[in-house]
Amino acid sequence: MxxxxxxxxxxxxxxxxxxxxxxxxxxxxxxxRGFKGFSSCSWAMQQHQEWAGLRSWRSPAAPPNERRRWGDAGPEMVATPLDHAGSFSPPPRSLAEWGALILATPRPLSKAHLTHHAYKLWCSGALPIGVAAAMDSPARPEKPQLVHPRRVPTAKVLGISPSVHMIHNLAHIELNAVDLAWDTVVRFSASGGELDSQFFADFAHVADDESRHFCWCEQQLNELGSSYGDVPAHNLLWKDCQKTSASVDARLAVIPMVQEARGLDAGPRLVERLKQLGDDRSANIVEQISQEELAHVAVGVSWFLDVCRRLECDPAARFKELMTSLNVELRGPFNHKAREAAGLPQSWYDTAMDTKLEQKPxxxxxxxxxxxxxxxxxxxxxxxxxxxxxxxxxxxxxxxxxxxxxxxxxxxxxxxxxxxxxxxxxxxxxxxxxxxx
Ligand SMILES: [Fe+2]
Ligand SMILES: [Fe+2]
Structure with missing residues (x-):
């Protein structure tokens, strides 16, 4: 009206x-309250159940997670090598400039270590948010070769173990996730103060988590006699990033609330498959990563609600509208329990539910x-x-x-x-x- x-x-x-x-x-x-099939913006906000761990995940009192090595009993602390972190001239002076530098860094482990270094600087209060120019595509190593998703070869074709194939796929996702989180920081750093500083803190934190996940995967690949780059991969994840460059609500809907949420769906299945293969160590790594991904979906939902509140639009309707306009397919099977715990309501992403609601008396x-x-x-x-x-x-x-x-x-x-x-x-x-x- x-x-x-x-x-x-x-x-x-x-x-x-x-x-x-x-x-x-x-x-x-x-x-x-309790009325399905009709929603208002304020009603949907009030009904939303935030992830129970979000406050402690965000807590400034919590130090950056240094458990970047996978030991015999799980994650353990390790001194992160800084590579050439101190040798930049001029050195980055803000979080956004660090993000831009990391996006321009091709070597995956350097990306991971620099990410942790930058996040620690941010947490120590030594950096402002700043402004930096985003890139069309992040720098990447020569390997893995990027191919069409249907042309990614199977483990059988490559003659490698299914464990290596799965962990390599996951390492590729984690590396993309580092770049995606930094792109969100850098690209929206020019928002002229419209976004809260907590928004940038959250996505720098996500980048740090993803860099730790990448380190675990790379370590496990090495222990299995492989390394990141050995298996051809696809570039679909970055394409989703590119098509959501124009608006923050599109970015939040597609990256944390679709891509990251798919990790919640796939994680338990991957763990089960690795256990069936007798690779408990890889299964434990994937299980830990899968649990930590919940925070990334939760911050995405939290900021999406915030943006919708400011735009005075209904978040469920906006999410569905974005899925349609950006041609994003919402594929199951869904891990409804994990998604719900992350604050993502089933009625937003499960299109089958729309039909059920329409049909059910x-x-x-x-x-x-x-x-x-x-x-x-x-x-x-x-x-x-x-x-x-x-x-x-x-x-x-x-x-x-x-x-x-x-x-x-x-x-x-x-x-x-x-x-x-x-x-x-x-x-x-x-x-x-x-x-x-
Ligand atoms: Fe991750
Ligand atoms: Fe993630």
Whole structure:
């Protein structure tokens, strides 16, 4: 609805309407609680369950994770070699400049070590966010050869163990994830202060986590007699990065909430497969990585909600709109439990659920909630504090009382998805039975 029209209508309205306008947002949120199939921005925000570990993951008191080597009993501390970190002239002076330098660094282990160095500098408070120019593509080593996804050879064709093939694929994903996180920092550093500094802190943190994951994978590949670069790979992940360069909501939707979320789906299956192969050490590494990926999905969801709040749009609708406009396929099977824990609602990404919701008859409780909520909307838009629906019961909502009957024509009308468009002409609403208004 046009905002100006809405304001004018409210200003000229019945006193009840002015009264109700004051309480509108609060009432709306209360009424919409638990009502599926209809959402408002504020309602969706209120319903969202943030990942329980997000606060501690973000805590400035938590030092950068130094457990970058995989020991006999799992991750262990190791002094990170800094390569040529101190030899840049001039040295990067901000987080964004460090990000740009890392994106321009081709050697994967150097990328990983520099990432950790930059993140530690940021955590120590030695760096401002700054501004830097983003690149079209990050620097990469000569190997692995990048091929079409369908031309990535299988382990059997290459004559290597399935473990090496799987860990190599994962190492490639982790290296891409380092670049993707830094690209988000660098590209949106020019947002003119519109994004909170915590946004940049979060994605630098993601880059640091991914660099640690890459180190574990590379170490494991070495122990299995291979190294990163030995298996041809594809460049799909970076292509998703390129097509989301223009807007931060597209970036958040596609990278953390689709790409990273796919890691939550695939992780347990990969762990199981490695265990079946008898490679428990690789399985343990993948399991640890998979658990840590949850934070990356969670920060993506958190910032996506923040951006939607600022844009005053419904996050679920915006997410679906972006998937369509960017031609991103949402493929299952989904790990609903992990996705839910990361704060990603199933109704956003599971297109099968839309069909189920459309087909499934509504329970009496849901129908009752919908009727109460939408009847309230009708009261608001028609300026009435009473609304008659051919009666089979009385519902009281604040100052409204609503008679309803499940199959009445009017109820069918209010059950349509958009309350504003479906509001009938005031003259067509029958008078209230109790007060004749
Ligand atoms: Fe990772
Ligand atoms: Fe990740």
């Amino acid at each position: 046009d905002k100006k029209m809405e304001d004018d209508d409210v200003a000229n309205a019945h006193p009840f309407l002015r009264y109700i306008e004051k309480q509108w947002h609060e009432s709306w949120e209360i009424l919409m 509504l329970s009496p409780q849901v129908r009752s909630r919908q009727t109460r909520s939408k009847s309230f909307v009708l009261c608001f838009y028609t300026g009435r504090d009473h609304l008659f629906l051919p009666s089979r019961g009385l519902l009281e909502i604040g100052n409204c009382c609503v008679f309803r009957e499940r199959q009445s024509p009017l109820e069918k009308l209010v059950l349509r998805s958009d309350p504003i468009q479906s509001s009938p002409e005031p003259s067509k609403i029958p008078r209230c039975r109790c007060c004749r208004r």
